[in-house]
Amino acid sequence: MLGLSDFWIWSVYLLCLLSTLLCVIYGMINWNRDSNEVTPKDRQWEQDEDRLEDQL
């Protein structure tokens, strides 16, 4: 397959492509799943992170 005769090599070649496909499909299916809401904790964290990076 694909010019490769060793099972462990052509199978991992395919696995690389399939795992990428898994990422693509997962990303598409869950594109709008989960909250987009910004909580006060998120806001507080961002402010602290800003301060930390500004000091650096």
Add this chain to the structure above:
Amino acid sequence: MSPMVLTIIVVVYLGVVGYLGFLGYQQTRNSSDYLVAGRKSHPFVMALSYGATFISTSAIVGFGGAAAVFGMGLLWLVFLNIFVGIFIAFVFFGKRTRRMGHTLDAHTFPELLGRRFGSRFLQASAGLIIMVFMPLYAAAVLIGAARFIESTFVSVDFNVAVAIISILIASYVFFGGLKGVMFTDALQGSLMLLGMIILIVFAYSRLGGVSEAHQRLEALPATIEAQYQALVPELRAIAPDSVADAALLDWVGENRALPAVEALLAARPELSNKLVLAGLEKGGFRGWTRMPATGSRMFYVLITSIIMGVGIGVLAQPQLAVRFMTVKSGCELNRAVLAGGIFILFMTGTAFIVGNLSNVWFAMPEHGGRIALAAVPGGNPDLIMPEFINQALPRWFGGLFMLTLLSAAMSTLSSQFHAMGTAIGRDFFERGMLGAVGHRRTVLITRLGVIVSLVVTVTLAYKLPAGIIATATAIFFGLCASSFLPSYIGGLYWRRMTRAGAVASLCAGFGVSFFWLMFVQNVNGRFPALLAQAWLDRPTLLPDAILGIQWNFVESLFVALPVSALVAVIVSLLTRPESPAHVAFCFDDPSPAPPMPRPERAVAEV
């Protein structure tokens, strides 16, 4: 491409990076306002930013070169990079890390562990490990970029190349590169993606397409053997009669300095190829399109160190874990999985496949006839990718690839120096030494930490031996996984895990790793264990196989991670559970209990 043109390209690139950084800094001057306004950064940008931090010159140059030596078996690392490094990391670690990090107001990876388990010791120790060992990985990244410069400019040697890259990186870091600005990340990630897509298309097309290229790679060992057999009569003419035909090659290897042998090696590349191939076969090599012989030195190094060490170790990389906290929402993490998978496929997949295929290209008579390892100066695998790109691809691509590598180096190194600086200032000094937060000297110590890290990294880049990039990266990844992974997973998922369990796990994981590296493991199958050699005058404490396993070739992660995980579970179950209020606070449970104060005042500390 002339050095002047290349220099202009690099200067323009640095100018654009600087300008975008300034623009981004102005626009996101206050991220909290940015969040309030409800604006969202594009998930592709987050994925590119994470990917650009994940993938460095170490992966492209170091592991690409390793692929030319170990063969297509390295594709198992590509699979793990995508499945574990992107899918598992984003889906199972990313969301919880972000949520817990924000709840605990943690801004570094050690701080996340420390606050989750209420332990100053844990935070300071994790900071210390990062501070001491991350320069090894940073040096590998620096060497990767320097090898490309060395290979591109005939007049620039490696030492000068390290100096050039160091100055560029230092300028970038001190003029704002530490602040992750999405525009620069996006530019760097895009350049990396573009460069690698062009590279894989060129490599396959130059060798007749996907299947044809693979078939030629598969046939290469047989071709080398046939060419060598045709050379035997010439060898017989110069070798003493007492040397049997079967021992001819060993005789050549031992008598390279003889003028007749030297002349033959120079004139007949097929003899060099056979020598290299025979050397690889002694280590367990069975061809570029086959896995190494089970139980051989190459098998252990490939499986336990290069594939598993890096493939699993990525989950506990401090500079990557903090990226999850900077994401604006859990939704954005879902979306980033899509782009992240594609990005990593083209980064590591391209580097490892091209590294392999470079053997076919180099072995063609019109390109010198020598396989990759025989074609590069000093047989240094770190030079294989740079030499291939400079010789096999159009000259304009050398300029583009220079930017690809600069982007890969800058994006990773800036996050590494950020992690090292905060590990010294915030985690070790502020929490570990003073036990306080917001100390006025923390900023100064952090800045000094960045400078010291830079100096140590550059020094290591000069001192480390040739062909070290993949090995140094694997050591650091393995060390991080053994020390941090059980506490990280337990912290995110196991409410019963205790402070004592986390502290014991870190100590056991780091202790076993360190002992293994210093006394047992022959890193890369060739370097002696440092302290065993220095104190006991032996390359390893375990030279013989035990239970059929040659332990001195096994990566420390394989021993230390199970020990660390087991210790975490046993000690946690044997010690008193953490207070329900603290656990509920960490996991952000909706609770009728009164709100907890800020974590630094709330948690008990060891």
